[in-house]
Every structure is written in C-alpha cells, then in structure tokens.
Amino acid sequence: MRLPLMILGGIRRRMARRNNQMHKYLSILLIGFALAGSGCEIRKAMYDQPKYEPLQKSDFFADGRSSRPLIDGTVARGELRDDELLYTGKENGEEAKRFPFPITKEVLLRGQERYNIYCTPCHDYAGTGRGMVVQRGFKQPTSFHDQRLRDSAPGYYFTVITGGFGQMPSYADQVPVKDRWAIAAYIRALQLSQHATVDDVPESERAQFETAAK
Numbered sequence: 001m002r003l004p005l006m007i008l009g010g011i012r013r014r015m016a017r018r019n020n021q022m023h024k025y026l027s028i029l030l031i032g033f034a035l036a037g038s039g040c041e042i043r044k045a046m047y048d049q050p051k052y053e054p055l056q057k058s059d060f061f062a063d064g065r066s067s068r069p070l071i072d073g074t075v076a077r078g079e080l081r082d083d084e085l086l087y088t089g090k091e092n093g094e095e096a097k098r099f100p101f102p103i104t105k106e107v108l109l110r111g112q113e114r115y116n117i118y119c120t121p122c123h124d125y126a127g128t129g130r131g132m133v134v135q136r137g138f139k140q141p142t143s144f145h146d147q148r149l150r151d152s153a154p155g156y157y158f159t160v161i162t163g164g165f166g167q168m169p170s171y172a173d174q175v176p177v178k179d180r181w182a183i184a185a186y187i188r189a190l191q192l193s194q195h196a197t198v199d200d201v202p203e204s205e206r207a208q209f210e211t212a213a214k
C-alpha cells in the first residue's frame with residue numbers, strides 16, 4: 001500500500017504543475033490502481049468471514065451463547081482425577097496418614113528443591129517460620145518442629161499447600177500435585193532432622209560426624 005501511495009504522491013506533485021482537470025482524472029485512476037494492486041479487498045473478505053468471536057452472542061442456541069458449555073462429566077485427556085488420595089490428600093474423609101507413592105531419595109531431593117523455592121521465604125530453610133518475608137513483618141507461622149505439626153498427617157500438608165491456611169495463600173497454581181507431596185515428604189525429613197540422635201544415622205555414615213566434631 002505504501003509504495004503505490006508514494007508513487008502517487010510523486011506523480012500528483014508533478015502534475016500539479018500541469019493542468020488541474022487532467023490531474024483530477026488521473027488521480028482517481030491511480031487510486032483505483034493502488035487499491036486493486038494492494039490486495040486490500042481480498043484481505044477484507046477473509047477477515048470478515050462468518051465466525052464467532054470468543055463469548056460473542058448467538059441467536060442459534062436457546063441460551064444465546066456461542067461458546068458452548070462443557071457437557072457434564074467431560075474430562076480432558078490426562079486430567080482424570082480418580083485417585084482420591086493423590087488429588088485430595090484425604091482417605092475416607094480424613095487427612096491421609098500415608099503418601100500416595102513411595103518416597104525415594106529422588107522424591108525427597110525434588111521436595112527439597114521445591115520447598116526451598118516456594119516455602120523458605122516465610123518458613124525458612126529449617127522450617128522454624130522465620131523466613132525473610134516474616135522478618136519483614138508478615139505473620140509468623142508455627143514452626144514445623146512444633147509437636148502439633150510433627151503429629152500432623154502428610155495429607156494435612158498437602159491440604160494446606162493446596163488450599164492455603166489463614167494468611168498463607170494457596171500454592172496450588174505454582175506447585176503441581178506430585179510436588180506438593182514431595183514437599184510434604186521433605187518437611188517430614190526436616191522435622192526428623194531436628195529430633196534425630198546419632199542412633200538414627202546409619203553406622204557407616206557416623207564416622208563423618210566424628211571427624212567433623214574434632
């Protein structure tokens with residue numbers, strides 16, 4: 001579109017010096033060429049093709065909506081959530097006392113990584129509830145080493161991460177389901193770390209502590 005217009009401008013300027021009548025006719029002719037050459041009309045037809053914009057009104061359906069609601073019971077591929085323990089953290093209506101999958105070293109490392117990213121700003125690296133955000137004035141959460149929380153079921157941690165708790169927001173959007181369990185498992189490890197004795201350390205690893213102590 002730009003190039004024909006520039007040429008048009010040039011020709012017009014030159015013609016302005018000649019006779020005015022001639023100028024008018026030629027201009028109209030040239031505008032016609034410019035429009036036809038640019039393909040404007042073809043683009044416009046495709047642009048205006050019959051279709052609904054999102055949430056546009058429709059007279060075709062009784063409820064007036066062009067965006068149709070999902071049919072009851074529709075499940076997106078890979079989104080079937082029929083595992084109650086895994087997705088709700090509950091078993092028979094109670095907070096689950098077990099994890100939905102085996103807790104391996106990989107799961108704990110994943111939980112540690114996710115915990116350090118999402119939870120330490122408030123709960124701190126050891127879980128005592130004195131993270132940087134708390135030091136800046138946010139409400140201090142109960143330490144994970146508090147007896148009540150040590151006695152809480154894994155499903156309780158899953159539920160709090162999923163739904164939030166008091167002033168703590170939900171982390172469901174940032175932390176996917178399996179990661180929530182991995183974090184819960186890592187909090188268990190943190191709790192154990194603050195209440196462990198030398199007897200909890202495998203014989204083969206104890207030498208490390210003894211050399212470290214010296």
Ligand code: HEC
Nearest residue numbers: 118119121122139140141142157160161165166167168171
């Ligand atoms: C923005 C700060 C903040 C972050 C980040 C945060 N929490 Fe919290 N959390 C709190 C506060 C504050 C409370 C106490 C809320 C209250 O009592 O109103 C709390 C409470 C809890 C409780 C319940 C404790 C109880 O007393 O029963 C658990 C469990 C918990 N958080 C786990 C987590 C986990 C796991 C993460 C990371 C996924 C996390 N929180 C991230 C601030 C935070």
